[in-house]
Amino acid sequence: MTHNIPTRNSNHWRTCRSIGVAVLMFGSLSEAAYADESGVSYWLPGRFSSLAAVPQVPGWSGAAVYYHTSVGASGGVAAAREIQIGRIPGTVSVNLNANLNAQADLVLLNPTYTFATPVLGGQLAIGVTGLFGRASTSIDGTLTTLVGPLATTRTGSISDSLTSVGDLYPQATLKWNAGVHNFMTYVTGDIPVGAYDPTRLSNLGIGHAAIDGGGGYTYFNPAAGHEFSAVAGFTYNFKNHDTNYQNGIDFHIDWGASQFLSKQVFVGLVGYGYQQVTDDFGQHPILGGFRSRVFGIGPQIGYLFPVGDMQGYLNLKGYGEFAAENRPAGWNTWLTFSISPMAPTSTVTPTRRIVSK
Structure with missing residues (x-):
């Protein structure tokens, strides 16, 4: 059995640089990610993964992502959603024994331009992500409200679904390469132009602006086929003026961690952690600070292939969530297809051939 293991100056190395933009997991899906107000956050865990900090080949690139999620929660998260849509008055005490279930099937489109001229010694890229799709949410159970000495109990279910467009998510990245070490910084945010109504259970916009920034690192050794990436950041959420709530x-x-099995195929693991670090403002007293948390982990596989004179890339990854607080948890999958400029062949050197015995 033989493996073509790429060297740093090989075509495979430059190809991986060209697809870096595709494996930055783009826009943050409000109804697919739950935290903060009514369990919905701006940041979508899993947005970044393998090769996140690797520079790309300059020029235009584009990516399309199909995203599916299925999550559930009970208690305070279900109560928060009913409070938001006006089913529970903010002036009463409540005891909710209910379950919330939500699903989303979304498509994200992400054009990006990578500049050839260095900025601060690094490579600048700018892009924007838009999304459209369908989200559905349901709550069923028993609600008891207390107003003074009077108690009212209601049993039943409510549900809602929506097919529309979401917010816009601009992003800028700056990346540097030093051998097998790659570094990046980024800034992104939410432009709240998507379908949103505070009285609906399901939305594809979050109803407020947000700004997010951070940095990341990728270790990529093409000679051995080893790769590891990690990207961390913070989100500041602006006030939702429809609900007077601020996350x-x-x-x-x-x-993400991966091993290249050949010049075209890699496999590995992906994961994320999410923790709200300050309290919400404007929440119902029963929710307290309503700080949310979740972790996720799962497998991934990637495949690179030529598309005419461009570089194509497919990636499939999935996460199972655990240790969630004040946030629905479940599972989600991402299927990414991207196309980007092919690395110049004039700089390609032959790959080293390793024979396994």
Whole structure:
């Protein structure tokens, strides 16, 4: 059995640089990610993964992502959603024994331009992500409200679904390469132009602006085929003027580890951690600070291939979530297809051939 293991100056190395933009997991899906107000956060855990900090080949690139999630929660998260849509008055005490279930099937489109001229010694890229798709949410159970000495109990279910477009998510990255070490910084945010109504259970916009920034690192040794990436950042959420609610500050870290089996195929693991670090403002007293947390981990596989004179890339990854607080948890999958400029062949050197015995 033989493996073509790429060297640092090989075509494979330059190809991986060209697809880096595709494996930055783009826009943050409000109804697919739950935390903060009514369990919905701006940041979508899993947005970044393998090769996140590797520079790309300059020029235009584009990516499309199909994203599916299925999550559930009970208690305070279900109560928060009913409070938001006005089913529970903010002036009463409540005891909710209910379950919330949500699903989303979304498509994200992400054009990006990578500049050839260095900025601060690094490579600048700018892009924007838009999304469209369908989200559905349901709550069922028993609600008891207390107003003074009077108690009212209601049993039943409510549900809602929406097919529309979401917010816009601009992003800028700056990346540096030093041998097998790659570094990046980024800034992104939310422009709240998507479908949003505070009285609906399901939305594809979050109803407020947000700004997020952070940094990351990728170790990539093409000679051995080893790769590891980690990107961490903080989100500042602006006030939702429809609900007079402001989410706290969120911390998140995404990571990916992979092994290239050949010049075209790699396999590995991906994961994330998400922790809200300051309290929300404007929440119902029963929710307290409503700080949220979740962790996720799962497998991934990637495949590189030529598309005419461009470079194509496919990636499939999935996460199972655990240790969630004040946030629905479940599982989610990402299927990414991207196309980007092919590395110049004039700089390609032959790959080293390793024979396994």
